[in-house]
Amino acid sequence: MSLRVKRFFEQISFYKSAVVGLTIILILVGISIYTIYTIPYGEAVMMWRAGEQQWLSNPRNALPLWVNIFSSKKLPETIILDTIKPRLGVSKAIVPVLDKFSQVRIEFSFEYQYDDFPSELNIFFKSRFNVSAPQLTIYWVKPNGEKYVLNAISISREDRYYISNDDRLAGRLKELISAKINRTIGYDAPVTLLLFAEEDSSILDPSTAKVMKGNYKLWIDGIVFETNVDVDASLIVYGKVYGWAGTDHLRRDLGIAILWGTPIALSFGVIASLSIALIQMFVGAVSAWFLGKVDAIIQRVTEIFMILPFLPILIMISTFYKFSIWILLLVVIALSIFGGGVKSYRAMFLQVKEFPYVEAARAYGAGNIRLIIRYLIPKVLPIIIPSIVLSVPDFVFLEAALAILGLGDPLAPTWGKILDDAFANGALYKGLYYWVLEPSIMLVLTSLSFAMLGFTLDKIFNPRLKEA
Amino acid sequence: MFPRLIGYLVRRGIMLFLTVVIAIYMTIWIANMGGYVDEIVKGDLYLSISQSVRQNPAYRHLNDTQVRELVDALYANELKKIGFDKPFIYRSFIYLRDAISLNLGRALWLSSNSGSKNVYMIILERLPNTVLLFTTTQLILFFIGLFAGLFLSRRYGSIPDKLSVMLAPLSSLPGWFYGIFLILIFASSLRILPYGGMVDVPPPMDSLSYALSVLKHMILPVLSWLIAYSFISIYSRRTFFLMFSSEDYVEMAKAKGLPEPLILRRYILRPTLPPIITDFSLTLIASWMGAIITERVFDWPGIGSLLYSASTMFDTPVLVGLMVIYAYLLAATIFTLELVYALLDPRIRVGGM
Numbered sequence: 001m002s003l004r005v006k007r008f009f010e011q012i013s014f015y016k017s018a019v020v021g022l023t024i025i026l027i028l029v030g031i032s033i034y035t036i037y038t039i040p041y042g043e044a045v046m047m048w049r050a051g052e053q054q055w056l057s058n059p060r061n062a063l064p065l066w067v068n069i070f071s072s073k074k075l076p077e078t079i080i081l082d083t084i085k086p087r088l089g090v091s092k093a094i095v096p097v098l099d100k101f102s103q104v105r106i107e108f109s110f111e112y113q114y115d116d117f118p119s120e121l122n123i124f125f126k127s128r129f130n131v132s133a134p135q136l137t138i139y140w141v142k143p144n145g146e147k148y149v150l151n152a153i154s155i156s157r158e159d160r161y162y163i164s165n166d167d168r169l170a171g172r173l174k175e176l177i178s179a180k181i182n183r184t185i186g187y188d189a190p191v192t193l194l195l196f197a198e199e200d201s202s203i204l205d206p207s208t209a210k211v212m213k214g215n216y217k218l219w220i221d222g223i224v225f226e227t228n229v230d231v232d233a234s235l236i237v238y239g240k241v242y243g244w245a246g247t248d249h250l251r252r253d254l255g256i257a258i259l260w261g262t263p264i265a266l267s268f269g270v271i272a273s274l275s276i277a278l279i280q281m282f283v284g285a286v287s288a289w290f291l292g293k294v295d296a297i298i299q300r301v302t303e304i305f306m307i308l309p310f311l312p313i314l315i316m317i318s319t320f321y322k323f324s325i326w327i328l329l330l331v332v333i334a335l336s337i338f339g340g341g342v343k344s345y346r347a348m349f350l351q352v353k354e355f356p357y358v359e360a361a362r363a364y365g366a367g368n369i370r371l372i373i374r375y376l377i378p379k380v381l382p383i384i385i386p387s388i389v390l391s392v393p394d395f396v397f398l399e400a401a402l403a404i405l406g407l408g409d410p411l412a413p414t415w416g417k418i419l420d421d422a423f424a425n426g427a428l429y430k431g432l433y434y435w436v437l438e439p440s441i442m443l444v445l446t447s448l449s450f451a452m453l454g455f456t457l458d459k460i461f462n463p464r465l466k467e468a
Numbered sequence: 469m470f471p472r473l474i475g476y477l478v479r480r481g482i483m484l485f486l487t488v489v490i491a492i493y494m495t496i497w498i499a500n501m502g503g504y505v506d507e508i509v510k511g512d513l514y515l516s517i518s519q520s521v522r523q524n525p526a527y528r529h530l531n532d533t534q535v536r537e538l539v540d541a542l543y544a545n546e547l548k549k550i551g552f553d554k555p556f557i558y559r560s561f562i563y564l565r566d567a568i569s570l571n572l573g574r575a576l577w578l579s580s581n582s583g584s585k586n587v588y589m590i591i592l593e594r595l596p597n598t599v600l601l602f603t604t605t606q607l608i609l610f611f612i613g614l615f616a617g618l619f620l621s622r623r624y625g626s627i628p629d630k631l632s633v634m635l636a637p638l639s640s641l642p643g644w645f646y647g648i649f650l651i652l653i654f655a656s657s658l659r660i661l662p663y664g665g666m667v668d669v670p671p672p673m674d675s676l677s678y679a680l681s682v683l684k685h686m687i688l689p690v691l692s693w694l695i696a697y698s699f700i701s702i703y704s705r706r707t708f709f710l711m712f713s714s715e716d717y718v719e720m721a722k723a724k725g726l727p728e729p730l731i732l733r734r735y736i737l738r739p740t741l742p743p744i745i746t747d748f749s750l751t752l753i754a755s756w757m758g759a760i761i762t763e764r765v766f767d768w769p770g771i772g773s774l775l776y777s778a779s780t781m782f783d784t785p786v787l788v789g790l791m792v793i794y795a796y797l798l799a800a801t802i803f804t805l806e807l808v809y810a811l812l813d814p815r816i817r818v819g820g821m
Contacts, residue, residue: 017634300487307491307795309757312775316498316787319779393640401644401761405776419648423765428648428656428663436648444641451637 021452032263082234104222143214257413284345390454393447598770617705639700647692664767
């Protein structure tokens, strides 16, 4: 056996495309094993479906981190400053005054050396007090020393201030800056731009506006009419790049779905194609072996299933029941039991059946089932291995297709789901290409690797065409 | 000979018809999914009736119990009108009878552009769009595969031949997938072709610019299928022709010194044409139904998109209607093919295995 395996690999290594295909498949299997061990499935599903709360500190629709390597324009990463995790540039002081009230001062400062504006700017507050809510005033200082009052607010125990969504602030900043440069900013400039841009004539057009690089400061002055209070704040300057895969419209890390998509796609494709081939082969063998009534019934049923269009029926079934991906797999297999393959297997078995060794086996009294499983199927198996490998991509794409129609597993993070989300949120219109490209590249790698291996196997197992 | 042929065709015709009947009946059961769809339809019906009663000023003076009684009565009446008061097993046979006689009934929610709720009209309105797109595609694919395959099979082992073998794995990606990239390149980046749809909005008035607009919208979907499926079709045709080129009678013709084009036409193409035609017609019919995702990616208003919206809206009559039309089309194609073969090919032993 080991000799046969060795010879098989020797033959395979003769073909470059098969080596490439096999290598990619092994890498994908490696990724799958790594994913299953590092991110348990339950956790992945929970993270993927938890909603935006889980991902609050991630930027929305961010590109992968590594695009900065290839681009001369450096896109911002997310900067998080939190008084709970003190570090350089974060300071907090709460001083009781006269046993009647407390003064709060929180200061954040950070370096901003990127070439593009941040995507969002938020502050999250957590505070402890009895009755009197903290009254806070928030200031912003640009690297050139220019100071702006962002807002004066009173916060609850868990509160947030979405600076970048504050339209009143945007209007006020626009007027202030317009007055300073003596020209009017004639478009709806977002807060992030106004707070981070150079204040000269370049700001008049969003395409020329430049980032003012340097040290920014945000400080919060506040007062609480109580003692024994505590206020914590965290400032998030959302970037435009995140992680190795970027994020989607719900701030989720696409990496999770790219990783988890791998074992799901591989197992879906391999299980479906292997079991459908084996089942159809068995049905075909039974049909060819018994002939007569059994054959007639099997052939008629097969014809009925050939009249029914596979994909529409599958779509119908998966709309009515929102199946999990594994039940969907069972449905796919069940619908294919009497698929078109049965006919071609039957034709093969009709020939094999007449071989002398089958005759011999029958003569010494082998039973029907034994004959089918031990004598007929092993003869045909090597011939159809290539087609099993070749049909793996079909099922990988079937899952993706169902997901694009919104019919896939409602929970599982798969490549198809990413594509579906990207489409539904107009990724192609908005130019968010990475969102479409990442799952696509995985799909391409998977199917090409199986296809390249399959075509080579076809040459090895069916050498009819080698000479000629 | 002739009576035997007719007897055979009649037998096959009956078999095919029975197959269609059973397939449709199965579809009806799958579409209804053990009463699941019934419940949705009933729920929606009840809701809409009770809303219309509550909003109707004429019933404002009624108290709650009276309103409920009125709603229940109207609901029962409406159920009877759409035949939902009978058990499903009974209704399934009514559906079957109607389906087979192509009396496809009225859609539950969908309607055609002209406002008709007649399923037959809805399908008929969409079918030409799908047929236009995919017949064009399949015809181009067919000729590419045929001629390139024939050409390469005569040059086995040459560089173009090796190239075609090398490129064949590209066909493991489906057409809609290439479609995404074509949209990305030609619509999103270069902005020279539309993202999808069938005509410009608003549609042009005169028929010439209308046709040109449709043509412009067809480029990307057709191209995506050509990229996806030409390589495999060239590869399989080439392999097929290669196998036939080594038949004894071809060797014989070569030995006789017949000219190459004659060998191609008479000794290779003629005997291989029947299976190729069969393959083509079955793929063609299948593509009219199986292009749901391509149609969705390109937003093409055909059968595929109709099937998708029908299934998301649980519009059972439309679903069943589509399956019926498809089953009939497929059965008719198979029957025509058998008729043609029985007439043309003497090798097909009529009434044999």
